[in-house]
Amino acid sequence: MSFLFRFYIYFIDIWKNIRTMPFYHKLGKIPHKRHTIFKKPDGGLYYEQLFGTIGFDGMSSNLYHVHRPTQVKEIKSSYDVSPKIAIENNIKSYRFHGFKTTPEDDFLESRKTVLHNSDCSITLAAPRQSTKDYFYKNADADELLFIHKGKGKLRTQFGNLNFKYGDYLLVPRGVIYKIDFETSDNRLFIVESRRPIYTPKRYRNHFGQLLEHSPFCERDIRQPYELETNDEKGDFLIKVRKQDRIFDMVYATHPFDVVGYDGYNYPYAFSIHDFEPITGRVHQPPPVHQTFETDAFVVCSFCPRLYDYHPEAIPAPYNHSNIDSDEVLYYVDGDFMSRNDIEAGHISLHPAGIPHGPHPGAAERSIGKTETEELAVMVDTFKPLQVTEEGMKIADDSYHKSWLE
Numbered sequence: 001m002s003f004l005f006r007f008y009i010y011f012i013d014i015w016k017n018i019r020t021m022p023f024y025h026k027l028g029k030i031p032h033k034r035h036t037i038f039k040k041p042d043g044g045l046y047y048e049q050l051f052g053t054i055g056f057d058g059m060s061s062n063l064y065h066v067h068r069p070t071q072v073k074e075i076k077s078s079y080d081v082s083p084k085i086a087i088e089n090n091i092k093s094y095r096f097h098g099f100k101t102t103p104e105d106d107f108l109e110s111r112k113t114v115l116h117n118s119d120c121s122i123t124l125a126a127p128r129q130s131t132k133d134y135f136y137k138n139a140d141a142d143e144l145l146f147i148h149k150g151k152g153k154l155r156t157q158f159g160n161l162n163f164k165y166g167d168y169l170l171v172p173r174g175v176i177y178k179i180d181f182e183t184s185d186n187r188l189f190i191v192e193s194r195r196p197i198y199t200p201k202r203y204r205n206h207f208g209q210l211l212e213h214s215p216f217c218e219r220d221i222r223q224p225y226e227l228e229t230n231d232e233k234g235d236f237l238i239k240v241r242k243q244d245r246i247f248d249m250v251y252a253t254h255p256f257d258v259v260g261y262d263g264y265n266y267p268y269a270f271s272i273h274d275f276e277p278i279t280g281r282v283h284q285p286p287p288v289h290q291t292f293e294t295d296a297f298v299v300c301s302f303c304p305r306l307y308d309y310h311p312e313a314i315p316a317p318y319n320h321s322n323i324d325s326d327e328v329l330y331y332v333d334g335d336f337m338s339r340n341d342i343e344a345g346h347i348s349l350h351p352a353g354i355p356h357g358p359h360p361g362a363a364e365r366s367i368g369k370t371e372t373e374e375l376a377v378m379v380d381t382f383k384p385l386q387v388t389e390e391g392m393k394i395a396d397d398s399y400h401k402s403w404l405e
């Protein structure tokens with residue numbers, strides 16, 4: 001192998017590594033070496049499971065189970081959960097009234113996909129109750145759950161994460177979970193991604209550490225704690241989402257039977273309130289708000305911050321043509337400076353191909369203001385989004401004319 005080729009491979013390796021969530025985590029008991037004898041107190045073996053992504057090339061964790069994680073007892077019925085598309089080719093700006101989605105008792109039934117493409121789905125959920133009778137696993141997509149209203153605990157085989165208003169919960173595909181709510185008035189904004197979700201690589205050094213100019217650091221990322229090890233046999237229903245169907249699979253042992261694990265692939269939490277906004281003398285573009293990235297879309301957090309401090313700055317954004325990406329904004333709290341008649345729970349869709357910008361009067365209103373309390377989550381997708389039938393139920397059909405003077 002030539003020196004130059006080795007050099008090339010070395011940098012490809014570095015590039016791969018900085019595209020991970022490079023944050024080693026260990027919880028519970030693990031053996032000193034991978035793939036070696038790890039005995040239970042009764043002399044039997046714990047069962048090792050490599051939980052990896054991108055073949056054997058992406059992030060992975062090694063888990064140690066009390067029972068084999070492969071004990072399928074029965075595959076019951078399956079049912080279709082693919083989003084029903086109402087508008088396949090869209091060029092119209094929309095506003096959706098997110099809080100008009102009807103609450104449902106069940107977590108999965110409450111999930112209503114409003115926007116969709118082959119890379120991601122944007123889903124609203126208003127579950128009233130915790131998941132009780134089943135476990136859930138999304139085998140198609142990483143899930144980013146933003147907690148707009150509600151408080152509780154995400155339970156997984158990697159340990160638990162407490163959540164409350166403002167938390168992003170990142171659940172990598174394949175993680176088995178339950179969600180326990182202490183509250184009944186819950187509102188979630190969910191992005192399902194068929195590409196792995198990472199934090200932006202430009203904020204990481206070659207070793208994966210978050211750099212000083214990053215708007216968040218390792219201390220802001222909450223890792224799972226409270227590993228639950230259930231040594232139980234019986235009938236355990238896991239609802240597995242795969243290829244837009246839910247398969248009801250019955251396993252013979254409790255899915256949360258892990259005594260320990262280590263690695264880089266696990267669910268974690270990050271609060272939008274811990275995002276430190278980057279500001280400037282003049283208007284800063286959306287990438288300064290970027291929080292997560294994939295190959296197919298980005299997620300940004302618009303947080304309360306000081307406004308631009310050039311004496312003649314216009315803090316409201318300029319008109320812009322997102323020629324090659326659809327822009328979705330989910331309004332969480334505060335007065336959103338660039339829009340009229342926007343409330344918490346609203347979603348705006350500004351599709352690729354046409355310019356959009358502040359509503360009439362918004363730029364003028366913003367001049368001289370020193371700060372904003374706006375709080376919003378933005379998803380910019382590189383492929384066009386389709387509007388679903390669920391989306392059309394809560395759509396404001398006249399929003400696209402809201403810039404007329």
Ligand SMILES: [Fe+2]
Pocket residue numbers: 320327350356
């Ligand atoms: Fe925009």
